[in-house]
Amino acid sequence: MMSARRMWVRLQTLCHRNRSAERLDDEIQFHLDQQIAENIAAGMSPTEARYAARRTFGNPTILKEQTRSTWGWTRLEQFGQDFRYGLRVLRKSPGFSALAILSLALGIMAATAMYSVIYGVVLNPFPYRDVDSLMSVKVWSPDSSRYRLSYTVDQFLEIAERNAIFEGTIASTISDVVWRSGREPQRLRGNVCTMNTFAVMGVPPLIGRTPTEADASPGAPAVAVLGYKFWTRQFGGDTGVVGSSMLLNDTVRTVIGVMPPRFMWRGADVYLPIVFHRGEFLEGVHYVHLLGRLKPGVTETQAESDLRPIMADLKQREPAAFPEKWRVGLLSFRETFRSDICEVLWILFGAVGMLLLIACANVSNLLLTRAASRQREIAVRASLGATRGRLLRQLLTESALLSTLAALIGAALAFGALRVILAMVPPESIPDEAHVAVNRPVLLFTFGVSFVTALLFGLAPALHASRGQLVTALKESGRGIGAGFRRVSASGGLVVLEVAMSLVLVVGATLMIRTVMAIENENLGIRTDRLLTIRVPLSSQRYADPSRRISFFEELLRRAELLPGVEAAAINTGIHPFFGGMETPVEMPGAAQMDTRPVLIHEVSRDYTKVLGITLIKGRLFSDSEIAARSRLAIANQSFVRRYLPEGEPLGRIVRVPRLSSEFHLADNAFQIVGVVKDAMNRGLTREIAPELYFPYTITGSGDFLVVLTNTDPAGWAKTVAEQVYAIDPNQPVTDVRTMRSRLNDWEYSGPRFSVVLLAIFASLGLTLAVVGVYGVVSNAVAQRTHEIGVRKALGADSRDVLRLVFRFGARFILPGIGIGVAASLGAARILGSQLWGVSPHDPAALVSVVVMLLTVGFLACWVPARRATRVDPVVALRYE
Amino acid sequence: MAKPNDLVQGTLDLLILKTISLEPKHGWAIAKRIQQISGEVLQVQQGSLYPALHRLEQKAWIKAKWKETETGRQAKFYSLTAAGRAQLEKEAANWGRLSAAINLVVETT
Numbered sequence: 001m002m003s004a005r006r007m008w009v010r011l012q013t014l015c016h017r018n019r020s021a022e023r024l025d026d027e028i029q030f031h032l033d034q035q036i037a038e039n040i041a042a043g044m045s046p047t048e049a050r051y052a053a054r055r056t057f058g059n060p061t062i063l064k065e066q067t068r069s070t071w072g073w074t075r076l077e078q079f080g081q082d083f084r085y086g087l088r089v090l091r092k093s094p095g096f097s098a099l100a101i102l103s104l105a106l107g108i109m110a111a112t113a114m115y116s117v118i119y120g121v122v123l124n125p126f127p128y129r130d131v132d133s134l135m136s137v138k139v140w141s142p143d144s145s146r147y148r149l150s151y152t153v154d155q156f157l158e159i160a161e162r163n164a165i166f167e168g169t170i171a172s173t174i175s176d177v178v179w180r181s182g183r184e185p186q187r188l189r190g191n192v193c194t195m196n197t198f199a200v201m202g203v204p205p206l207i208g209r210t211p212t213e214a215d216a217s218p219g220a221p222a223v224a225v226l227g228y229k230f231w232t233r234q235f236g237g238d239t240g241v242v243g244s245s246m247l248l249n250d251t252v253r254t255v256i257g258v259m260p261p262r263f264m265w266r267g268a269d270v271y272l273p274i275v276f277h278r279g280e281f282l283e284g285v286h287y288v289h290l291l292g293r294l295k296p297g298v299t300e301t302q303a304e305s306d307l308r309p310i311m312a313d314l315k316q317r318e319p320a321a322f323p324e325k326w327r328v329g330l331l332s333f334r335e336t337f338r339s340d341i342c343e344v345l346w347i348l349f350g351a352v353g354m355l356l357l358i359a360c361a362n363v364s365n366l367l368l369t370r371a372a373s374r375q376r377e378i379a380v381r382a383s384l385g386a387t388r389g390r391l392l393r394q395l396l397t398e399s400a401l402l403s404t405l406a407a408l409i410g411a412a413l414a415f416g417a418l419r420v421i422l423a424m425v426p427p428e429s430i431p432d433e434a435h436v437a438v439n440r441p442v443l444l445f446t447f448g449v450s451f452v453t454a455l456l457f458g459l460a461p462a463l464h465a466s467r468g469q470l471v472t473a474l475k476e477s478g479r480g481i482g483a484g485f486r487r488v489s490a491s492g493g494l495v496v497l498e499v500a501m502s503l504v505l506v507v508g509a510t511l512m513i514r515t516v517m518a519i520e521n522e523n524l525g526i527r528t529d530r531l532l533t534i535r536v537p538l539s540s541q542r543y544a545d546p547s548r549r550i551s552f553f554e555e556l557l558r559r560a561e562l563l564p565g566v567e568a569a570a571i572n573t574g575i576h577p578f579f580g581g582m583e584t585p586v587e588m589p590g591a592a593q594m595d596t597r598p599v600l601i602h603e604v605s606r607d608y609t610k611v612l613g614i615t616l617i618k619g620r621l622f623s624d625s626e627i628a629a630r631s632r633l634a635i636a637n638q639s640f641v642r643r644y645l646p647e648g649e650p651l652g653r654i655v656r657v658p659r660l661s662s663e664f665h666l667a668d669n670a671f672q673i674v675g676v677v678k679d680a681m682n683r684g685l686t687r688e689i690a691p692e693l694y695f696p697y698t699i700t701g702s703g704d705f706l707v708v709l710t711n712t713d714p715a716g717w718a719k720t721v722a723e724q725v726y727a728i729d730p731n732q733p734v735t736d737v738r739t740m741r742s743r744l745n746d747w748e749y750s751g752p753r754f755s756v757v758l759l760a761i762f763a764s765l766g767l768t769l770a771v772v773g774v775y776g777v778v779s780n781a782v783a784q785r786t787h788e789i790g791v792r793k794a795l796g797a798d799s800r801d802v803l804r805l806v807f808r809f810g811a812r813f814i815l816p817g818i819g820i821g822v823a824a825s826l827g828a829a830r831i832l833g834s835q836l837w838g839v840s841p842h843d844p845a846a847l848v849s850v851v852v853m854l855l856t857v858g859f860l861a862c863w864v865p866a867r868r869a870t871r872v873d874p875v876v877a878l879r880y881e
Numbered sequence: 882m883a884k885p886n887d888l889v890q891g892t893l894d895l896l897i898l899k900t901i902s903l904e905p906k907h908g909w910a911i912a913k914r915i916q917q918i919s920g921e922v923l924q925v926q927q928g929s930l931y932p933a934l935h936r937l938e939q940k941a942w943i944k945a946k947w948k949e950t951e952t953g954r955q956a957k958f959y960s961l962t963a964a965g966r967a968q969l970e971k972e973a974a975n976w977g978r979l980s981a982a983i984n985l986v987v988e989t990t
Binding site: 005006009010013023024026027028030031033034035056057058059060063064066067069070071 | 956
């Protein structure tokens with residue numbers, strides 16, 4: 001350890017270095033003067049005395065340096081020198097510096113922005129305490145890829161009470177909650193949850209409190225906790241809201257607290273903590289999601305063997321609840337609530353990495369080129385005694401300076417870039433809790449990246465430049481016949497890399513573009529214009545009885561059809577091409593064995609197929625009286641007929657839906673097929689059309705989507721249609737008032753567009769940088785070989801020969817670059833494969849067009865310097881010597 | 882890089898510390914003193930004193946002060962600090978042991 005005094009002395013020397021240096025001069029001068037005086041006194045002549053004094057003293061310059069080095073700040077001083085010198089070098093060639101900094105800044109900007117998203121969405125999306133010990137319980141059947149994470153209230157209570165593996169077990173829901181205050185009722189996204197929710201998640205409230213034991217005691221007043229976004233949106237962040245009451249689902253609840261911004265458990269506006277009891281459906285909750293906090297040290301095997309007997313009992317009590325062959329296990333929180341775009345994000349991050357590498361290669365190249373013009377400077381330094389290490393340090397300081405400046409600019413640009421990216425993120429594809437911003441960890445990453453890039457692009461040129469070949473370098477007066485061949489090959493390698501990587505990026509972008517085109521050109525089987533969709537989530541308390549629901553929708557349809565701008569209106573459980581209703585296996589009487597694959601069940605009103613534009617190809621539609629009579633009739637789509645009735649007449653056949661009996665207690669579950677309609681997309685745009693059946697909506701009354709065909713712009717009718725709902729029931733909120741076009745945009749097109757736009761941006765940046773790289777190397781080579789070209793011309797070469805010479809030179813790295821790039825993109829396409837649709841990862845058209853494009857731009861980049869080469873005047877070139 | 886003087890570094894430190902232990906001296910005087918006392922045997926290259934002086938100063942064994950000499954010029958006078966005095970004692974003792982040991986070896990063979 002350094003003593004305090006020593007520290008002080010050192011700091012003093014640091015602060016007063018310049019003054020100390022002067023004083024050192026004085027000190028040594030005094031010494032010499034003393035010696036000279038003594039020598040004169042001893043009888044020497046003044047001149048002789050001076051020389052003698054010098055002799056006994058030694059070389060003052062070296063001694064001064066040695067003395068200064070004892071001050072111990074040499075490293076820092078040298079760094080300071082290098083830094084200042086580096087700045088001067090950058091200022092001296094502003095064009096070079098701007099180009100280098102800009103290329104790097106673009107790369108760093110893209111990397112920073114993408115890393116912000118990755119960090120916020122994938123690495124650190126959840127604000128809960130020790131997320132890794134939070135687990136869902138999943139039950140699945142070995143012959144299906146689907147699993148369940150939700151349980152009935154009774155099942156939940158059984159698991160929660162009997163398990164020995166969880167410290168705490170919580171139930172949660174995504175529920176429609178009606179909030180009544182003022183004129184229009186509002187539908188809120190509610191989370192009906194257990195009282196212990198907040199304690200188990202381990203997040204304290206922002207203001208107020210979370211539920212306690214007292215709130216769980218029988219007869220305690222009902223409470224509510226608000227989510228931050230809802231609180232700021234609705235109450236403007238007024239802390240006075242704590243203690244006030246809200247009428248939620250017809251219950252008065254006291255607001256006891258507000259959760260912090262990122263606490264968005266199930267994306268709720270409002271949390272309704274309740275005590276669940278067996279056999280009760282409080283707040284209309286039948287199914288809950290179960291989440292437990294695993295006790296420390298519990299292994300997956302232990303958890304499974306603990307849960308198995310509980311599940312076995314549940315299965316015995318309710319045989320239909322679980323599949324025939326079932327297994328139980330844990331699913332981590334991160335997996336349960338994984339973002340849909342994780343994969344895309346990593347792919348884009350990889351693309352950004354390549355972009356950054358291209359930028360590095362480019363800057364490396366620029367530095368190599370510049371090293372040529374600095375060869376003499378460096379040789380002079382070396383001959384004056386600079387060691388190789390010292391030269392390397394100086395050159396790397398310059399690189400670090402470049403990359404730091406680029407990082408500052410890149411980070412600043414990233415704020416803007418991130419906003420662009422976030423504006424394109426498909427809705428509901430990232431966890432509600434995720435907070436994506438350029439924050440401290442992201443900036444740390446940025447500066448880490450800039451440090452690594454400085455080494456990446458700086459090391460090779462620095463090693464190259466500091467390789468001492470003093471004599472040649474000093475002798476060569478920058479004329480350079482044959483000079484730079486070695487250098488050209490070094491930078492040629494970099495350009496090959498750039499071309500190859502940009503090709504991979506462009507191929508990726510092209511494949512994504514083809515995917516988006518394929519999706520957007522898809523024949524949906526429905527019309528997409530003039531459609532307005534509205535969801536009317538009838539409260540399960542006030543509309544518990546199906547007949548009340550049915551008469552509500554009957555009235556709504558009647559009113560909607562009377563509106564002047566409405567051509568037709570219809571009800572369904574979920575709307576093409578998305579769906580979201582019931583999927584269940586059906587039975588064909590007389591079939592050899594039961595087909596367990598699911599069929600989609602639509603429950604529609606009379607005009608549904610007409611509104612959507614789905615053509616009837618056989619039989620007939622339902623009549624009003626059949627719908628009113630809840631007749632057991634069905635309309636099938638072509639896929640249904642193909643799978644279940646491949647031969648014979650489909651009309652008149654009977655199909656049974658067992659689930660309608662088990663879940664909706666229908667005594668008669670046999671439906672007669674009366675019509676067949678054309679296939680329409682029914683599980684999103686990228687999945688195969690599934691067999692489906694249309695039933696009258698009066699069968700269960702669970703349809704709550706209203707779709708309206710207007711005769712003008714559908715968006716304009718939103719308010720009028722919503723008012724029809726309020727006219728029937730002023731307390732009934734509506735949600736998702738959207739045109740079909742905007743639904744398609746959000747749910748189907750925005751995902752692929754997100755990746756395509758970003759990939760296209762990264763690819764075009766990469767390509768531009770690569771073209772700059774090709775241009776740089778070729779034009780540099782032409783400049784260096786002016787003399788050679790002059791000689792060739794003098795010996796009779798014409799412009800064509802010169803052009804050929806330059807193009808052949810360019811081809812030396814464009815062609816291998818393309819070759820490597822094609823091979824690499826065949827490999828990379830497999831990673832991209834999961835994101836592609838309607839196009840093969842090895843799509844030859846994409847590959848060929850990209851190769852042609854790269855050849856074109858590559859040779860265009862050669863053409864400019866090649867033209868310059870043809871204009872070389874042999875006389876000038878030779879005289880130049 | 883070769884050291885410019887033949888003296889072992891530690892030895893030069895000892896000589897400097899010893900020389901200024903009685904009274905503060907400037908660099909030239911230190912060099913003179915070492916030469917005189919050793920009967921011109923120890924030829925210190927005068928300049929090499931300065932890196933040593935500055936190093937000792939950084940170690941806080943000696944401290945320096947600019948003062949006027951008898952001739953009226955400004956000179957840098959070095960004197961021992963408490964730590965330097967302790968160091969001097971330690972090094973002198975070391976030197977004593979070392980030289981005694983070498984003597985022993987030289988004389989007995």
